[in-house]
Amino acid sequence: MKKLNSSKRYIEFIAVGSELLTPNFLETNSLYLAEKLEELGWQLNFKTVVSDRLAEIKKVFQTALKRSWLILMSGGLGPTEDDRTKQAVAEVLGRRLIFNRKILENIRKRFESRGLEMPPSNRQQAYIIERAEILENPNGTAPGMWLEIRGQIIVLLPGPPSELKPMLEDLINSKLKAFQRKPLIRAILRVTGAGESWIEDQIKPVYAKLPPEIELTTLASPGDVQIRLSLLIGKQEKEERLKLEEIRNELLNILGDKVYSTEGESLEEVIGEKLTFSQKTLACAESCTGGLLAHRITNVPGSSNYFSEGLVTYSNEAKIRELGVPEELIREKGAVSAEVAEAMVIGIRKKTGADFALSTTGIAGPGGGTINKPVGLVYIGLAFAGGKVVEKSLFRGQREQIKFQATQKALDMLRLKLIEIEKGKIEKGK
Amino acid sequence: MKKLNSSKRYIEFIAVGSELLTPNFLETNSLYLAEKLEELGWQLNFKTVVSDRLAEIKKVFQTALKRSWLILMSGGLGPTEDDRTKQAVAEVLGRRLIFNRKILENIRKRFESRGLEMPPSNRQQAYIIERAEILENPNGTAPGMWLEIRGQIIVLLPGPPSELKPMLEDLINSKLKAFQRKPLIRAILRVTGAGESWIEDQIKPVYAKLPPEIELTTLASPGDVQIRLSLLIGKQEKEERLKLEEIRNELLNILGDKVYSTEGESLEEVIGEKLTFSQKTLACAESCTGGLLAHRITNVPGSSNYFSEGLVTYSNEAKIRELGVPEELIREKGAVSAEVAEAMVIGIRKKTGADFALSTTGIAGPGGGTINKPVGLVYIGLAFAGGKVVEKSLFRGQREQIKFQATQKALDMLRLKLIEIEKGKIEKGK
Numbered sequence: 070m071k072k073l074n075s076s077k078r079y080i081e082f083i084a085v086g087s088e089l090l091t092p093n094f095l096e097t098n099s100l101y102l103a104e105k106l107e108e109l110g111w112q113l114n115f116k117t118v119v120s121d122r123l124a125e126i127k128k129v130f131q132t133a134l135k136r137s138w139l140i141l142m143s144g145g146l147g148p149t150e151d152d153r154t155k156q157a158v159a160e161v162l163g164r165r166l167i168f169n170r171k172i173l174e175n176i177r178k179r180f181e182s183r184g185l186e187m188p189p190s191n192r193q194q195a196y197i198i199e200r201a202e203i204l205e206n207p208n209g210t211a212p213g214m215w216l217e218i219r220g221q222i223i224v225l226l227p228g229p230p231s232e233l234k235p236m237l238e239d240l241i242n243s244k245l246k247a248f249q250r251k252p253l254i255r256a257i258l259r260v261t262g263a264g265e266s267w268i269e270d271q272i273k274p275v276y277a278k279l280p281p282e283i284e285l286t287t288l289a290s291p292g293d294v295q296i297r298l299s300l301l302i303g304k305q306e307k308e309e310r311l312k313l314e315e316i317r318n319e320l321l322n323i324l325g326d327k328v329y330s331t332e333g334e335s336l337e338e339v340i341g342e343k344l345t346f347s348q349k350t351l352a353c354a355e356s357c358t359g360g361l362l363a364h365r366i367t368n369v370p371g372s373s374n375y376f377s378e379g380l381v382t383y384s385n386e387a388k389i390r391e392l393g394v395p396e397e398l399i400r401e402k403g404a405v406s407a408e409v410a411e412a413m414v415i416g417i418r419k420k421t422g423a424d425f426a427l428s429t430t431g432i433a434g435p436g437g438g439t440i441n442k443p444v445g446l447v448y449i450g451l452a453f454a455g456g457k458v459v460e461k462s463l464f465r466g467q468r469e470q471i472k473f474q475a476t477q478k479a480l481d482m483l484r485l486k487l488i489e490i491e492k493g494k495i496e497k498g499k
Numbered sequence: 500m501k502k503l504n505s506s507k508r509y510i511e512f513i514a515v516g517s518e519l520l521t522p523n524f525l526e527t528n529s530l531y532l533a534e535k536l537e538e539l540g541w542q543l544n545f546k547t548v549v550s551d552r553l554a555e556i557k558k559v560f561q562t563a564l565k566r567s568w569l570i571l572m573s574g575g576l577g578p579t580e581d582d583r584t585k586q587a588v589a590e591v592l593g594r595r596l597i598f599n600r601k602i603l604e605n606i607r608k609r610f611e612s613r614g615l616e617m618p619p620s621n622r623q624q625a626y627i628i629e630r631a632e633i634l635e636n637p638n639g640t641a642p643g644m645w646l647e648i649r650g651q652i653i654v655l656l657p658g659p660p661s662e663l664k665p666m667l668e669d670l671i672n673s674k675l676k677a678f679q680r681k682p683l684i685r686a687i688l689r690v691t692g693a694g695e696s697w698i699e700d701q702i703k704p705v706y707a708k709l710p711p712e713i714e715l716t717t718l719a720s721p722g723d724v725q726i727r728l729s730l731l732i733g734k735q736e737k738e739e740r741l742k743l744e745e746i747r748n749e750l751l752n753i754l755g756d757k758v759y760s761t762e763g764e765s766l767e768e769v770i771g772e773k774l775t776f777s778q779k780t781l782a783c784a785e786s787c788t789g790g791l792l793a794h795r796i797t798n799v800p801g802s803s804n805y806f807s808e809g810l811v812t813y814s815n816e817a818k819i820r821e822l823g824v825p826e827e828l829i830r831e832k833g834a835v836s837a838e839v840a841e842a843m844v845i846g847i848r849k850k851t852g853a854d855f856a857l858s859t860t861g862i863a864g865p866g867g868g869t870i871n872k873p874v875g876l877v878y879i880g881l882a883f884a885g886g887k888v889v890e891k892s893l894f895r896g897q898r899e900q901i902k903f904q905a906t907q908k909a910l911d912m913l914r915l916k917l918i919e920i921e922k923g924k925i926e927k928g929k
Contacts, residue, residue: 079555088718090543092534093725093763095525099548104522113520114555117547118529125509125544132562151716188700231896286581288518295523359797360790363811367789368899370865372813378821379811381793387808387851421817435800469798 077138077221079114080106083129085145085154086228087120098143098226098233105241110252110301111139121145126157134161138221139248144228146211148190154225155198155214162218164199172197176210201225204240208232215244222248254310256298256317259330261481265289268296271323275316283313291470292477296320329484336480337365343487344375344425351483352423353379354392354413356404357431357447362476378421382413392416405430407448407459414450414457425486426452427479431462433471447475451482453490458482507651509544509567510536513559515575515584516658517550528573528656528663535671540682540731541569551575556587564591568651569678574658576641578620584655585628585644592648594629602627606640631655634670638662645674652678684740686728686747689760691911695719698726701753705746713743721900722907726750756918759911766910767795773917774805774855781913782853783809784822784843786834787861787877792906808851812843822846835860837878837889844880844887855916856882857909861892863901877905881912883920888912 082099089096099116119129133140145154159166173195180187194210204213209232214225226233288295300313330339355362363379380391385404388394394412402408410430418426431447438444445464464474512529519526529546549559563570575584589596603625610617624641634643639662644655656663718725730743760769785792793809796802810821815834818824824842832838840860848856861877868874875894894904
């Protein structure tokens with residue numbers, strides 16, 4: 070373990086880029102960074118977004134230099150006039166920028182390999198802060214930089230995620246690892262099918278007896294709640310790990326099947342694993358979710374092994390033609406009805422021969438709602454060998470949130486059915 | 500216009516919440532904030548995310564107090580032990596927290612109206628920073644606070660977006676408006692079908708003669724580039740506006756049809772407008788994009804007027820059964836081939852009778868690639884009255900990025916065809 074400047078306590082991240090201060094751009098590098106830092110048991114204390122302006126970058130860097138032992142910065146290393154990160158850092162540290170011929174050659178070769186001539190502006194990228202170590206960038210023209218100054222570490226990373234990620238990955242496994250202290254361990258339970266306040270009520274007894282070294286937080290978004298336990302390991306590692314395990318199991322006992330994942334997997338990944346394991350197939354017929362259900366299912370690599378087909382039968386005509394939903398049924402009950410959801414799910418299962426089928430029909434809004442059938446009303450059908458169910462839900466939120474919650478509910482109905490079947494098999498086996 | 504502390508130049512936002520420093524949670528309040536500030540012609544200079552810890556919140560607030568005339572903070576006003584924003588601000592300012600009976604009554608009533616008793620912990624929310632003005636919160640229990648100190652403004656807002664947004668909306672139209680200076684105006688061009696470096700090359704002449712008061716930035720993500728112009732209006736408003744308009748038009752001239760939107764609309768919204776206007780319909784058959792194309796199309800409210808149906812024919816069997824793709828064709832050419840993309844798009848157009856049809860087939864990865872057909876290879880088909888085209892692309896990135904870029908390309912092929920038809924009609928009309 071290398072020595073740190075212990076008077077500077079914090080770890081911080083600075084994202085440079087005026088666009089990240091506008092209404093349209095989210096700063097996402099810090100999420101990846103936080104994930105990688107966790108591997109070393111580290112947590113971010115601050116993250117700051119600053120514009121491309123030199124004076125402002127300098128201000129933010131000066132503040133960081135006063136309080137943090139590890140300062141990671143991203144962005145502002147490109148070839149344009151707006152790229153001023155290294156100038157700001159050099160000026161605050163009182164160092165020069167030095168031209169590096171080898172870097173220029175690398176950049177030139179990069180262009181040549183694509184049959185292009187290097188634009189003159191890229192020459193700027195060959196300047197490096199005095200005494201900085203160069204971090205090579207195989208995925209772009211901007212090299213990163215590493216500075217160690219009296220036990221403080223400053224790392225300059227390129228802004229594009231495709232360049233930042235491999236560079237950071239490499240640092241975590243080498244130069245940064247040398248500073249690793251005791252790790253932080255985490256447990257995550259992902260829950261659906263219950264609201265945050267209900268969950269909070271249920272887990273109150275666990276809160277009450279939580280030891281001070283363990284942190285418990287619940288974080289909710291529509292259709293999904295995460296419960297996170299974290300523990301910074303102290304002197305009694307074994308006991309502390311056991312305690313975390315015990316609390317995790319107690320939460321699992323209380324929440325039961327409402328917990329869909331304990332390793333951080335998404336709901337579609339959980340279902341993918343179950344279908345793969347049981348060698349079963351899935352098809353779906355969507356109306357109000359408009360393709361999102363198929364999109365989520367097919368986001369899982371290897372989903373082609375169990376997902377054969379999805380239909381987005383948006384119009385009534387498509388429901389009739391593709392799924393054999395009787396025209397009279399739509400006329401009598403309406404396209405948004407339990408009966409149509411049922412006819413859809415039976416239709417798609419029959420047509421595809423899949424083991425399981427899902428259907429959705431509802432009103433995603435913002436228009437199209439009535440008093441009897443308001444925006445957010447969704448019927449979801451599930452069909453399987455020997456049965457079918459339809460559930461009615463009323464979701465809140467914007468169009469995309471309603472679409473998401475409906476797919477979350479559909480996937481969860483399937484998950485619960487798969488668990489029921491697994492349990493039945495175990496019972497039978499006994 | 501009210502008087503400001505002109506020695507403090509900046510506007511900054513501080514989001515309080517340990518969860519916002521973990522790998523899983525994005526801070527999104529600042530996007531809404533940036534959007535609202537733009538209405539007053541203001542831009543954020545800094546945004547900082549800080550944990551729930553008192554010492555760290557104090558540090559960040561102290562820094563802000565030294566440099567910014569307007570400090571907006573969100574989060575940490577709730578009833579739990581983790582909510583320490585007002586304590587931190589009060590301590591830094593050397594003010595007390597004062598109990599406010601009226602706020603307590605409001606909170607109690609809020610619980611009673613839902614038939615609940617107020618939990619004791621909510622009592623904490625009735626404490627207000629000495630001499631702060633209370634900002635009422637009709638959507639939650641935490642009131643906001645407004646402090647004016649020697650020309651500096653500090654605003655404390657609740658963290659949940661559903662509470663923050665209406666409170667901020669109100670401030671923008673009242674208390675903050677009183678400080679408004681000249682507005683900022685913006686123009687955005689969204690471009691697809693060209694890389695960032697190509698675009699940079701094309702628009703170099705515009706850069707060269709850009710007046711200093713106008714800022715031009717380009718921002719690229721896979722499949723999408725935004726060009727943003729911004730101008731902080733000075734003394735010659737009319738001339739400056741004209742100049743911005745002129746530059747915008749010059750960019751449009753250079754980039755032509757590659758610009759798909761000038762008002763910030765998404766590609767699917769642009770297509771939605773064109774299809775609605777021309778009263779044409781659309782259907783799609785997806786393989787590698789797995790439902791994302793239909794999902795994007797149906798994210799547009801009112802899309803049911805032109806989008807009838809989408810098929811996610813993931814398996815070969817589904818391509819044969821649903822779209823009439825000949826089995827021999829798949830055997831000979833492979834499911835990922837120009838021939839199959841063509842058969843798919845003809846099949847879906849015939850089946851649905853839609854005016855336009857799109858198809859995708861490719862390898863989204865991470866597995867499934869070969870030397871001849873690598874990950875990222877996608878064939879996209881477009882069919883219309885009297886014709887069809889298939890284009891081959893090779894996209895880079897992760898599975899979801901490849902899916903996205905393929906849908907972007909598909910939508911853009913349709914957009915260009917719709918423009919061609921529009922132009923043809925105008926020519927004929929002449």
